[in-house]
Amino acid sequence: MQNSKRASRVESSAVSNGPAGGGKVSAAARPVRFGPLNDYIGYWLRRAQVWAMTGFLETMKELDLRPTQFSVLILINENPGIRQTEVCAALGLQKANFVPLLNELERRGLAVRKVGSPDRRSSALYLTSQGETLLQRANQLHAQWEGQISARLGTRGQEQLRELLQKLT
Amino acid sequence: MQNSKRASRVESSAVSNGPAGGGKVSAAARPVRFGPLNDYIGYWLRRAQVWAMTGFLETMKELDLRPTQFSVLILINENPGIRQTEVCAALGLQKANFVPLLNELERRGLAVRKVGSPDRRSSALYLTSQGETLLQRANQLHAQWEGQISARLGTRGQEQLRELLQKLT
């Protein structure tokens, strides 16, 4: 159980300001040429992902909720009694890594393992009422966050982005 | 110098198949409801990023080149004599983490630190001719990879995606 130490690391801006470059790096502040990097989808995907992760953590700060925890709560809420293996397969997590994650959710009183009747190897997962309450609040906050995104892209742009990302995977 | 052990881990599909779900998880294979997760930009951004990372590593396997290494080679090539601090600021890397990364590039004979004349604290970075050769090959391979992306999105979709991602950050 290595999750006892709360850290809440926020991963600072990470990818920084990019080509436009901004700031107090040095006196010189010579502009850096990015060359072909500016045209690479993978590069911008990584920058966008870091940006989104940072914004998400900032938004969820009051709940101290990580993206994976959020998606697990949603999945349990949508599929009461779901098994650990199913959650892992759906979200692409290793079952070994899911154990401490779920331990933490149980420790915080948000979810529970119930020993299953049909198959005594597996446990059925449920949200506690506390977990349901927290998830409702998380959904509120997440709506705010999506609002910030659509403020940048417009509703149409947001839809386009989602469609393009879906088409990619 | 902890980079001596070559690993070339490829991060397997990670996010798995998602809503459409695919496979041999179990006999039951009950469909998992994703609920609102399906509408969240951040969720799809992460899936797309994992997908792109996996494809990139697969494409660059012959060169054993990580995304960050690739972007650093490009930046040095575009800005001969650039300082470490500048590369870090441009790409959003911690200077402390840049040291082993650069050590590895030097160990492989792709880049060099030259002790600078004007400021003896800093070193100027250059590609070796071997580094230039490898970068050319990497650019070839990367073009193939972008080709796979545009095969999914179309040229227009690819442009749209890049624009939307840029607008986001």
Place this chain on the structure above:
DNA sequence: TATTGTTATACTCTATAACTATA
């Protein structure tokens, strides 16, 4: 024999603090 959940472990990425040598 295969599967569920678990433990142990290891590698990568990212972050901070403290040090050195210069400026």
Place this chain on the structure above:
DNA sequence: TATAGTTATAGAGTATAACAATA
């Protein structure tokens, strides 16, 4: 005093192998 580079270290995230209990 401030900056460039370095070292040491710690915390997440993700991967594999091996195990016990159950099917």
